[in-house]
Amino acid sequence: MKIICEQVNNQTSYRYEPHLLPSKAFFLCLDATGLTPEESHISVLSAGYFDNESFVITQWLNETGFEDDKILKALFAFTKNHDLHTMITYYGSYFLMPFLAKKAKQCELAIEFDHFAGISHVDLYKIAHRMKGVLHLQSCRQKKVEAALKISRESNISGKDLVISYQHFVALSRPVICDRLSDDLKEDCKKCREDLLFHNIEGLCLLTKLSILLLFPALRDGKDGVILQVSRTSAYDFSFELSTDFPIAVTMNHQGMTFALEGRICTLHVPVFAGEDDSDYVYCHPLRGFKDYYYLPYEDRVVHRSLAATYPKNEKEKATADNCYEWLSIYHPSFDTAAGLTSFVGDCLYYILYRLIH
Numbered sequence: 001m002k003i004i005c006e007q008v009n010n011q012t013s014y015r016y017e018p019h020l021l022p023s024k025a026f027f028l029c030l031d032a033t034g035l036t037p038e039e040s041h042i043s044v045l046s047a048g049y050f051d052n053e054s055f056v057i058t059q060w061l062n063e064t065g066f067e068d069d070k071i072l073k074a075l076f077a078f079t080k081n082h083d084l085h086t087m088i089t090y091y092g093s094y095f096l097m098p099f100l101a102k103k104a105k106q107c108e109l110a111i112e113f114d115h116f117a118g119i120s121h122v123d124l125y126k127i128a129h130r131m132k133g134v135l136h137l138q139s140c141r142q143k144k145v146e147a148a149l150k151i152s153r154e155s156n157i158s159g160k161d162l163v164i165s166y167q168h169f170v171a172l173s174r175p176v177i178c179d180r181l182s183d184d185l186k187e188d189c190k191k192c193r194e195d196l197l198f199h200n201i202e203g204l205c206l207l208t209k210l211s212i213l214l215l216f217p218a219l220r221d222g223k224d225g226v227i228l229q230v231s232r233t234s235a236y237d238f239s240f241e242l243s244t245d246f247p248i249a250v251t252m253n254h255q256g257m258t259f260a261l262e263g264r265i266c267t268l269h270v271p272v273f274a275g276e277d278d279s280d281y282v283y284c285h286p287l288r289g290f291k292d293y294y295y296l297p298y299e300d301r302v303v304h305r306s307l308a309a310t311y312p313k314n315e316k317e318k319a320t321a322d323n324c325y326e327w328l329s330i331y332h333p334s335f336d337t338a339a340g341l342t343s344f345v346g347d348c349l350y351y352i353l354y355r356l357i358h
Contacts, residue, residue, distance in 0.1 A: 001070040002061040004197060007054050014055045014205040019225040019243045020214040022122065024085035025049065027211075029204040030096045031196070033065075033163050037102040042068050043166040044200040047078055048208075057204060059197060065170045069107035072100065076109075076116050086120040090142050090207060093123040127213045130356050134252055142210075150247045151209045155199045162199060165192040215246060220353040222288075222346040230341040235281065235330050238268040238345050254352045255322070268345055272330060282327045285344065286351035290324035301326060321354050 008014060026049040034040030041062060048057040058078060060071040078084075089096050097117065104113035128140045137148050146153065157165070169192035172185060218226045230240040245264040252259045256271035275282040287293065287302065294308040294316040295301075302319050303311070334340030 001067040001074070002063050003074065004059040004061065006057045006059075006201070007051075008057060008205070009054050011053070014208040015212065016050060016053050016055070016208070017211055017214065017244055018050075019223065020211060020218050021050070021088075022086040022120065024083060025088055025122075026079070026082070026084045026086070027088045027204055027207040028092065028096065029089075029200055029207060030099065031162065031166075031200050031203070032099060033166060035095070035099075037099045037106065040099075041065055042071050042103065043163075044196055045071050045075060046200050046204045047075065048204050049082065049084060055205070055208065057201060059200060061193075061197065063170070063173060068103050069109065072104055072107060072109050072113070076112050079116060079119065084119070086122060088122045088124065088207060088211060090210060091123065091125040092121065093126065097121070122214070124207070124210050124213050127216060127357060128210075131213070131216060134250055134356065135248070142206075145210065146206060148248065149210070149212065151206060153202065153206065155195075155202050157195060157199055162196070165195050168192050169196060212244070212246060215242070215244065216353055217357055219346075219349045220357055222350065227342055227346060230338065230345050232335060232341060235272050236269055238270070238341065240266050240268075240342075240345060242266060252352050252356075254355065257348055257352055259349060259352050268348055270348060273327075275327070275329065281330045283330060283344070284325050285328040286321075286325045286347050288347060288350050290319045290321050293319040293324050295319040295323045321351065325351075 026047050029046045030042065031044045032040050032042055042060075044059055044061050046057060046059040048055050050056070060074050062068065062071060079087075101110075101113055101117065104110055125140060125142075128135070128137065128145045131137075132140060135145075135148060137145060139145075143153070169189055172189035172192070215226070226243050228241045228243055230238060232238050242261075242264040246261055249262040250260070258267075258269040260267045270283055272281050272283065274280075292305050293302040294305060294311070295318070296303060296311065296316055298315060302324050303316075308316055328334075328344075332340075335344070
């Protein structure tokens with residue numbers, strides 16, 4: 001097994017989004033000789049994490065074709081030694097993790113894998129799949145999502161050709177054979193190795209660019225530092241800026257609310273309703289954490305579950321994301337503060353995005 005460590009500082013190669021990434025996160029990319037772990041081997045595995053704005057990468061190259069156990073042990077030690085808590089992949093829930101699990105069992109490392117699998121896992125594919133309609137994706141295959149988000153690749157080698165290159169590399173790099181190779185074959189062996197490592201490291205860097213998809217869970221969850229400079233431009237409209245820019249324009253609608261995003265500039269349109277007093281107008285202000293509330297149909301409002309016991313069973317029902325709201329006057333003093341505006345916009349975004357990502 002060959003270990004290659006590199007610190008990348010060229011920010012055109014990766015994307016650093018400190019406000020979006022979970023704490024102690026790392027990216028994981030796997031290249032294998034096939035899809036079935038029983039009949040395939042790890043060819044290259046790589047992991048990368050951010051140290052400030054530098055991207056620190058470690059690659060494990062299976063030089064003989066039979067070093068899967070060494071690579072797995074190195075990965076488990078890597079995450080433990082660097083105190084990494086959250087793994088980010090693309091399609092990792094359906095390929096990478098099942099592949100590593102079966103390979104670990106095959107290598108009698110099932111217990112060690114169980115400890116590794118206990119860390120948090122963010123699969124960017126799941127976000128892309130749930131946002132498929134909003135992002136106008138024809139497919140959620142990684143290359144299709146990259147193209148939709150205007151992310152370009154340098155390596156165009158196919159998976160089949162990659163496997164052939166790996167097999168060629170393993171055959172030519174055996175010590176018994178390597179010393180007897182012609183200069184041309186040595187050069188071929190070197191090129192195969194470079195192609196394998198470059199394709200894998202590019203795949204890892206592409207994951208950092210795809211991590212822009214984390215913007216939507218961050219908006220849903222009201223993550224600090226994502227929404228900036230909120231202003232109310234009319235009774236119906238709010239505008240605000242994000243800490244990062246999204247590569248394509250996006251529009252989402254739900255129950256009269258419209259959220260539009262272009263670059264880092266956003267607008268939010270919300271409906272306004274007549275209040276009980278003809279001189280007052282109100283917003284339907286969605287509340288987070290609907291599982292903690294009960295809805296009172298006859299009063300069209302919610303109460304916290306700690307107070308629900310005071311209401312008869314036939315006058316209450318468990319709240320849903322659609323009916324967990326309060327009526328809030330458009331003249332409420334909270335709209336005179338930056339914190340109040342940000343809180344209201346954040347709650348509206350939660351209401352819109354919850355259906356897409358949960």
